[in-house]
Amino acid sequence: MNKKKVMSSIFYGVVLLIGMSSFLWADENPGTLVMETIDRGLAVLKDPSLKGAEKSQERKQRLWKEISPIFNFEEMSKRALGQHWKKRSPEEKKEFVDLFANILKDAYIGKTDTYSGEKIVFVKDKQDDKDYASVQTKIITNTGAVILVEYRMLSNAGKWQIYDVIIEGVSLVNNYRSQFNTILMKSSYKELVQKIKEKSGKETT
Amino acid sequence: MRRCVVGTLFFSLTAFFSATMLYAENMPITTSEELADEKLSEDSVSDKDIAVTDTEAESDETGQYGMEAETPLVKDTLQPFNRAMFGFNDKAFHYFFKPIYTGYNSMIPVQARVSVRNFYTNIRMPVRFFNCLFQSNFKGAGTEMLRFVINSTVGVAGFLDPAKSKFHLEKQERDFGQTLGKYKMESGTYIVWPFIGPSNTRDTIGLVGDTVLDPLTWVSWFFLKPIEGVGNYTYESVNKLSIDTGDTYESVTKPAIDPYTALQDAYLQNRMKRIKE
Numbered sequence: 001m002n003k004k005k006v007m008s009s010i011f012y013g014v015v016l017l018i019g020m021s022s023f024l025w026a027d028e029n030p031g032t033l034v035m036e037t038i039d040r041g042l043a044v045l046k047d048p049s050l051k052g053a054e055k056s057q058e059r060k061q062r063l064w065k066e067i068s069p070i071f072n073f074e075e076m077s078k079r080a081l082g083q084h085w086k087k088r089s090p091e092e093k094k095e096f097v098d099l100f101a102n103i104l105k106d107a108y109i110g111k112t113d114t115y116s117g118e119k120i121v122f123v124k125d126k127q128d129d130k131d132y133a134s135v136q137t138k139i140i141t142n143t144g145a146v147i148l149v150e151y152r153m154l155s156n157a158g159k160w161q162i163y164d165v166i167i168e169g170v171s172l173v174n175n176y177r178s179q180f181n182t183i184l185m186k187s188s189y190k191e192l193v194q195k196i197k198e199k200s201g202k203e204t205t
Numbered sequence: 206m207r208r209c210v211v212g213t214l215f216f217s218l219t220a221f222f223s224a225t226m227l228y229a230e231n232m233p234i235t236t237s238e239e240l241a242d243e244k245l246s247e248d249s250v251s252d253k254d255i256a257v258t259d260t261e262a263e264s265d266e267t268g269q270y271g272m273e274a275e276t277p278l279v280k281d282t283l284q285p286f287n288r289a290m291f292g293f294n295d296k297a298f299h300y301f302f303k304p305i306y307t308g309y310n311s312m313i314p315v316q317a318r319v320s321v322r323n324f325y326t327n328i329r330m331p332v333r334f335f336n337c338l339f340q341s342n343f344k345g346a347g348t349e350m351l352r353f354v355i356n357s358t359v360g361v362a363g364f365l366d367p368a369k370s371k372f373h374l375e376k377q378e379r380d381f382g383q384t385l386g387k388y389k390m391e392s393g394t395y396i397v398w399p400f401i402g403p404s405n406t407r408d409t410i411g412l413v414g415d416t417v418l419d420p421l422t423w424v425s426w427f428f429l430k431p432i433e434g435v436g437n438y439t440y441e442s443v444n445k446l447s448i449d450t451g452d453t454y455e456s457v458t459k460p461a462i463d464p465y466t467a468l469q470d471a472y473l474q475n476r477m478k479r480i481k482e
Contacts, residue, residue: 107460143319143448144369169478170457170471178279178470179463195462 030133030153030160031125033070038120038137040066045115053113060109072161073101075154079163080176084184092189099193100176102200116142123148131155279469281395290397291465297400298454306447313447320364321444325421326376327356327363332418336379340387345377352376378479381418382411386480395469403472 041063044050050059077093077100078085088096123136131154139147152164164173183192281287310318330353337345352368360367368374385407386392393406404412416422425434454468461467 103460103462107456111456143315168475170474174474175457175467175470176462179461179466182463182466192462199462 029125030127030151030155031122031135033160034125034135034137034151034153034162035122037067037070042120045112056113060112063112064105064109068101068105070160070162071101071104072154072156072163073097073104075161075163076100076104076173079173081180082177084180084189088189096193099196099200103196104172106200118142120149133160279395279473280393281469283394283396287395287397288465290399291468293399294397294402295458295464302443302446306443306450309443310447310450315448318444318447322448323356323360323366324363325441325444326366327353327360328420331420332381332415333377333379335418336381336384336415337377339381339384340379342377342379345379348374349377380411381414382408382476383479384414385411386476392473392476395473403468405473405476408476 044059044063044066047059049055050062074093074097077097080100081088081096085093119140121138121140123138125133125135127133133153133155135151135153137149137151139149141147148168150166151162152166153160154163155161164171166172180192183195330349334346334349334353337343337349351372352374355368355372355374356363356366359365369376390407392408395403395405396409397403398409401412421437425437429437457468457471458464
């Protein structure tokens with residue numbers, strides 16, 4: 001094979017690849033989407049200009065900006081409230097979604113202060129349906145412990161978003177649902193909202 | 206010495222391979238009915254099992270509201286006692302264990318603490334080995350046997366874990382409560398034990414079973430005074446906590462609106478996953 005032929009075949013190969021990748025991009029893969037988001041989040045945590053306790057607030061804000069778009073908080077709230085969701089007025093729903101997002105933000109972004117080089121590895125992803133997928137990852141801690149984390153995703157008009165996170169078999173949404181159920185069995189919805197507000201108030205101060 | 210090591214290694218390798226070859230396919234204890242069920246629910250394990258009825262899981266999948274179905278309540282007949290115990294354990298964690306392990310943490314480097322944990326893990330091998338056998342997981346049992354031989358010798362009496370780092374043999378987390386669960390024993394009512402934490406009827410029986418299988422029980426029974434035995438267990442749990450830095454407990458209870466329910470649910474969901482495994 002002469003040089004020209006090799007060059008042209010490489011050229012066509014590249015063109016083909018570019019064409020294919022744009023085709024693949026159109027329908028984003030849940031696995032790559034999750035991993036890209038995680039990588040962007042880790043980049044914020046590793047950023048030397050954002051290191052240190054005094055930059056904590058700024059770092060958290062940046063991190064939240066990077067990762068929050070991938071979460072579908074409305075779907076999460078809906079599932080966490082379960083049967084009680086339907087009884088709520090649109091305003092109440094909106095308020096609840098914001099409160100719940102805040103709780104999750106405080107709980108999980110707050111934990112990143114102790115980040116010390118844990119690795120996050122992609123395991124596999126699976127698309128059950130057209131609209132549902134799960135992405136399995138694992139966190140490897142510095143002492144070698146492995147934590148399995150699975151993201152359940154829902155496609156909304158081609159846009160994949162997380163609606164549940166399952167850590168070592170414990171579903172985040174189910175966990176909150178049982179808490180909300182326990183509270184709502186004894187007290188009213190108002191009291192539940194009050195409790196959540198108190199909680200997020202305590203976290204931010 | 207070297208001969209001895211090579212000899213034991215050779216022996217265990219042969220034992221291991223014969224074991225795995227004989228039972229390359231682990232014999233399932235599950236009935237065919239469960240297998241079929243597993244196939245169906247493979248991807249929605251947690252949705253389906255934990256406090257969610259089938260109908261709800263189905264309607265969830267179709268993206269409908271479908272949340273009218275009442276979630277079956279967790280059996281918690283001892284709730285007043287359990288809540289009191291949870292409060293006690295929480296206090297014990299925050300005011301007793303946490304200060305201790307924080308101090309211990311600052312004195313002892315993490316590598317040393319991991320070694321201590323490895324040592325205890327290695328001694329506890331019979332618990333995991335026999336439970337693998339009970340669950341007819343012969344591959345797991347072989348792995349545990351091999352791990353024990355490697356770590357007791359090359360791993361300097363279990364302080365190091367070359368079986369994992371060099372041979373990629375993972376520890377098999379098997380316990381008797383899980384075994385009972387695999388044989389379809391109902392979980393029974395939820396119980397919170399002082400110091401031990403969340404459990405249920407099945408796992409309490411499991412805990413007794415594991416204690417019997419645990420060589421440390423026998424050592425403390427025959428050779429140690431009660432106070433030394435208790436000291437040993439306390440030291441072990443402090444050491445364990447110091448590696449985890451209480452993260453698992455706090456990451457469940459801290460973001461929770463109702464910490465008691467959060468811990469209960471997390472415990473039950475996690476156990477369910479382990480039994481399915």
